[in-house]
Amino acid sequence: MKNKKACLFIPFDNLGTKNYPFLAGAEGFGFKNMLYSFVHMKKIFAEYGIDLSTRDINSPEESKIVICFDNPHLLTAEKKQGQIWCLIINDPPIYYPESWDKKYHEKFDYVFTFDETLVDNKKYRYYP
Numbered sequence: 001m002k003n004k005k006a007c008l009f010i011p012f013d014n015l016g017t018k019n020y021p022f023l024a025g026a027e028g029f030g031f032k033n034m035l036y037s038f039v040h041m042k043k044i045f046a047e048y049g050i051d052l053s054t055r056d057i058n059s060p061e062e063s064k065i066v067i068c069f070d071n072p073h074l075l076t077a078e079k080k081q082g083q084i085w086c087l088i089i090n091d092p093p094i095y096y097p098e099s100w101d102k103k104y105h106e107k108f109d110y111v112f113t114f115d116e117t118l119v120d121n122k123k124y125r126y127y128p
Contacts, residue, residue: 003064006045006052008038011074017056041067070096072104079107088127089113 010016021038045052050065052058060066060077066085068075079085087108093100105111105123112127113119119126 003062004050005058005063006050006065006067007055007058007060007063008041008052009055009060009066009068009075011071016069017054019054019057021054022052068108070099072108073098073101084109086110086112089115090127 008016008021010021015021022042042052052065052067060075061080064083066075066077066079066083068085068087070088070090072087085108087099087105087110089099089111091099098104109123111118111124113124114127116126118124
């Protein structure tokens with residue numbers, strides 16, 4: 001992989017910039033004790049020589065891999081040839097209905113969801 005950058009796209013400035021998800025500890029504000037998974041993901045990416053950082057450090061436009069955490073409608077960058085885009089649907093439709101709208105899934109190579117009825121083990125993957 002020539003481009004060694006990956007972007008974690010979280011659209012909110014207080015949660016999705018300055019590498020907050022990787023530095024805030026396991027219980028960072030607004031993540032329901034989930035930040036340990038981001039810290040682990042960054043570590044695994046680093047083992048492969050890939051810098052996973054927030055969108056202000058590695059923009060979607062310049063990254064080989066883009067991981068969007070909910071709110072796919074707010075990811076307005078144009079997908080470039082050769083990029084891998086992933087959507088993680090974490091919250092239920094009552095919080096972010098756009099995350100569940102399949103029209104927003106089209107640009108993603110993979111969609112990770114806890115909704116087992118969507119899982120096809122191709123585009124849609126189970127995310128517990």
